[in-house]
Amino acid sequence: MRSVNREDGPVKVTGAARYAADHHPEGLAYGYLITSTVARGTILGMDTAPAERAPGVIAVYTPFNPLRLHPYTQADTAELLPPLQDDRVCYYGQVIGLVVAETFEQARDAAALVTTRYDAERPRASFTAGLPNATPPSGGTPETDVLAPGVTSIDEALAASDVSITETYTTPAETHVAMEPHATVASWTGDRLTVHTASQGVRLPVERLTESLGIDAAQIHVINPYVGGGFGNKWGTWAHTPLTAAAARALGRPVKTVLTREQVFTVIGHRPITSQTVSLGAAADGTLVAVKNDGISSKSAANDFYESVADLSLALYGSANLHVSRKVVTMDVPATTIMRAPAESNGSFALESAMDELADALGMDPLDLRLKNDTPSHPVSGLPWSSKHLEECYRVGAERFGWSRRSPRPGTVTDGDWLVGLGMATATFGASRGEASIEVRLRDDGRAVVSGAAADLGTGQSTVFAILAAEVLGIPVDRVTPVLGDSATPPAAKAGGSGSTSANGPAVRLAAEAAKEAVVKLAAEHEKSPFRGEAVTYADGEVRGGGDAMPFGELLALLGVPEVEVTATSPRHPRREHAFRSFGAHFCEVRVNRWTGEPRVARWLCVVDAGTIVNVKTARSQIAGGVVMGIGQALLEDLRIEPDTGRFGNATMADYLVPVNTDIPPIDVEFLNYPDTVLSDLGARGIGELSIVGAAGAVANAVHNATGRRVRDLPITLDKLL
Amino acid sequence: MEHGDPSLRSSSESAANRLVEVTCTVNGTARSLRVDPRATLLDTLRERLELTGTKKGCDRGQCGACTVHVDGRRVLSCLTMVATLDGREVTTIEGLAEGDRLHPVQRAFIDQDGFQCGFCTSGQIMSAVALLREGHASTDGEIREAMSGNICRCGAYPNIVEAVKQARS
Numbered sequence: 001m002r003s004v005n006r007e008d009g010p011v012k013v014t015g016a017a018r019y020a021a022d023h024h025p026e027g028l029a030y031g032y033l034i035t036s037t038v039a040r041g042t043i044l045g046m047d048t049a050p051a052e053r054a055p056g057v058i059a060v061y062t063p064f065n066p067l068r069l070h071p072y073t074q075a076d077t078a079e080l081l082p083p084l085q086d087d088r089v090c091y092y093g094q095v096i097g098l099v100v101a102e103t104f105e106q107a108r109d110a111a112a113l114v115t116t117r118y119d120a121e122r123p124r125a126s127f128t129a130g131l132p133n134a135t136p137p138s139g140g141t142p143e144t145d146v147l148a149p150g151v152t153s154i155d156e157a158l159a160a161s162d163v164s165i166t167e168t169y170t171t172p173a174e175t176h177v178a179m180e181p182h183a184t185v186a187s188w189t190g191d192r193l194t195v196h197t198a199s200q201g202v203r204l205p206v207e208r209l210t211e212s213l214g215i216d217a218a219q220i221h222v223i224n225p226y227v228g229g230g231f232g233n234k235w236g237t238w239a240h241t242p243l244t245a246a247a248a249r250a251l252g253r254p255v256k257t258v259l260t261r262e263q264v265f266t267v268i269g270h271r272p273i274t275s276q277t278v279s280l281g282a283a284a285d286g287t288l289v290a291v292k293n294d295g296i297s298s299k300s301a302a303n304d305f306y307e308s309v310a311d312l313s314l315a316l317y318g319s320a321n322l323h324v325s326r327k328v329v330t331m332d333v334p335a336t337t338i339m340r341a342p343a344e345s346n347g348s349f350a351l352e353s354a355m356d357e358l359a360d361a362l363g364m365d366p367l368d369l370r371l372k373n374d375t376p377s378h379p380v381s382g383l384p385w386s387s388k389h390l391e392e393c394y395r396v397g398a399e400r401f402g403w404s405r406r407s408p409r410p411g412t413v414t415d416g417d418w419l420v421g422l423g424m425a426t427a428t429f430g431a432s433r434g435e436a437s438i439e440v441r442l443r444d445d446g447r448a449v450v451s452g453a454a455a456d457l458g459t460g461q462s463t464v465f466a467i468l469a470a471e472v473l474g475i476p477v478d479r480v481t482p483v484l485g486d487s488a489t490p491p492a493a494k495a496g497g498s499g500s501t502s503a504n505g506p507a508v509r510l511a512a513e514a515a516k517e518a519v520v521k522l523a524a525e526h527e528k529s530p531f532r533g534e535a536v537t538y539a540d541g542e543v544r545g546g547g548d549a550m551p552f553g554e555l556l557a558l559l560g561v562p563e564v565e566v567t568a569t570s571p572r573h574p575r576r577e578h579a580f581r582s583f584g585a586h587f588c589e590v591r592v593n594r595w596t597g598e599p600r601v602a603r604w605l606c607v608v609d610a611g612t613i614v615n616v617k618t619a620r621s622q623i624a625g626g627v628v629m630g631i632g633q634a635l636l637e638d639l640r641i642e643p644d645t646g647r648f649g650n651a652t653m654a655d656y657l658v659p660v661n662t663d664i665p666p667i668d669v670e671f672l673n674y675p676d677t678v679l680s681d682l683g684a685r686g687i688g689e690l691s692i693v694g695a696a697g698a699v700a701n702a703v704h705n706a707t708g709r710r711v712r713d714l715p716i717t718l719d720k721l722l
Numbered sequence: 723m724e725h726g727d728p729s730l731r732s733s734s735e736s737a738a739n740r741l742v743e744v745t746c747t748v749n750g751t752a753r754s755l756r757v758d759p760r761a762t763l764l765d766t767l768r769e770r771l772e773l774t775g776t777k778k779g780c781d782r783g784q785c786g787a788c789t790v791h792v793d794g795r796r797v798l799s800c801l802t803m804v805a806t807l808d809g810r811e812v813t814t815i816e817g818l819a820e821g822d823r824l825h826p827v828q829r830a831f832i833d834q835d836g837f838q839c840g841f842c843t844s845g846q847i848m849s850a851v852a853l854l855r856e857g858h859a860s861t862d863g864e865i866r867e868a869m870s871g872n873i874c875r876c877g878a879y880p881n882i883v884e885a886v887k888q889a890r891s
Contacts, residue, residue, distance in 0.1 A: 009831075228841030261780040629877055
């Protein structure tokens, strides 16, 4: 496996990489958002006069003096309505105004001078209180059943099982906390708009700005190669972006709006709260015969996204009888949105905890139970998996981690004041190959430029572009310049659904092959070419023919052709004959202090079956990063909603806890690296989300092994272990 | 009901009109500035001096992304008012390398893949340089503890520990 340093490493370690907020066009003015301080109601009035009189203030926009934005028409994971177009408040922290001033300090202080009068209503802000009135999602499928011949209901199958368990698992709201707060810098030149904004795909803000500003996509150029983390919350285009672009248009000068960290918590969406009631039924030998999961997700009144949290229970283990249901609790809270492995991360916490509870009931080793129920085909569709080596993940992991040293009796292994437990869980995430277009330019200086409107959120995608193009072109990696995050380049796959490399990788290779063909044709046909009329071939960066060879850059220089440019499109995979998923196995050791209940993760191993790994160096980091976020989910993260006010009670980075360095042990990652040749010639599936799935379950299972306590409500904080 | 956003606190208008004269050194260059007394070092570096390598992650001293050195000590530039820096010496991420020659800590972060998105990286590197100088990097545990003021949401922590160890040796 190749192990290559990030191509963007030098600019990132020297501070030279320019993120959205780092742009400073001539004549820049500063925007500062005003947000609501009630969760539901009507704005009666806003007194903006003191702000308008404040030094440096250029404009104050509110619902009573709005910037006109057209309704959104296309689906997005963000809000359904553009900001400031009416006087309704749907959640605490909603954008209700924008102050623009000459400096950031002036805009911030002026925003504080605006007072707002509300007709406030009591918000629906308690998930627990809403549970009895949970409803099937509008437009969604409320239930899915797969029953064996002759079986009339899932409950009948459960009743007929030798052993069964039923438990309810709950997860709190979480939020992404990407290190880069969302920012938009907008400047107009005539009727053309240039935007720097953090996005998981630069064509996404183009779409939203097209509809909200009422202009053509061709007038909009979004440039943003560096993104300071996404995890789902830079997929949707949020309120500040159209607002900032509209303000810049109205004022005739560039405007920069950067969200404060507190605003990021509310203006941008969060992962919903979920509840899952899981029943598993098995034969005495551990064979699953019934899997039932009734899943409920919170959903914001401001948009339509919820987690189909139970659905993973349909896809992971074989069972003759399966049932899931989906319901939502609608709440007056900020937008619910996609966050790393939406639904599957929370879904796996419940399913993987339940599998261990079933193993206990059966008196089986939890690893043996999973081996027993590994399935060669998708449990619902019956389609064979394109490439699945989960059993090898389990076996390699067990051997490498020392699983045989796990005590089957919880609470029996100690080390001083610490109770020591081992846990494991299955990792999995869906795979696909979308359509992607890539442009390759071979230049007369011997370099290749590889372009596509993809995004590198820290994933290593730009380095993947360089590696794959260099390989096909037979040149060193450092002679390839990847260009991502520019909406003027071809429509490559955006960074979402773990689908970047699986789609863009084959497209880069196709485009590089096409570029080789183009330069060969040029060599054979150009009137000044020394290879004219020869049988021309291409190898190792050189054009060859008639016993001669010349690097492509030299040839182009000789011919006076500055560059050869081609674009190729790799089509979407129809996925009709196979099912596609990545798999893996987590193993961890957790120590719980016997006096304080403090849980600490002491070691971790993740064995990964995700097809071809293009760059093991960055892939290892990405898998480890997913584990780190999973440890946060397991032990720390809990976005608290005050039930009386609908306000997030811990919307700061000091109060919403995410892992810090000292919370994280060494993380061992092993890749099996079997190419998935059914998905593509490249054989890469995707790893962005895989490793958070199962991580919290593995921690919960290790905590149980250490202490005998089964915690079914995340996060597993020390109060639950005392 | 009537209220402003309680998270915001306005300073007086008179303060907004009064500028403060400050002379300090930034990355070895003397700078004479007339600054808004409300201006933080972070905002001044980023918006006035166009040294945007220092990042704003929280603006409240909670994330570490804005870490720089003042007179060789690591400080959070979002909690440092420029008006307090007269005669002081500021070093940012842009001042670490000597020309094209990276500082050993910068080199180590590349070699060990000590970052993913790169947004916290300037602060991580500035912290790492200082704790190595202070002698706070003798064990893995000490490195992890001393680097815990710098949040990395991509989860590059194990690689950051390896990078600090490489730079130490």
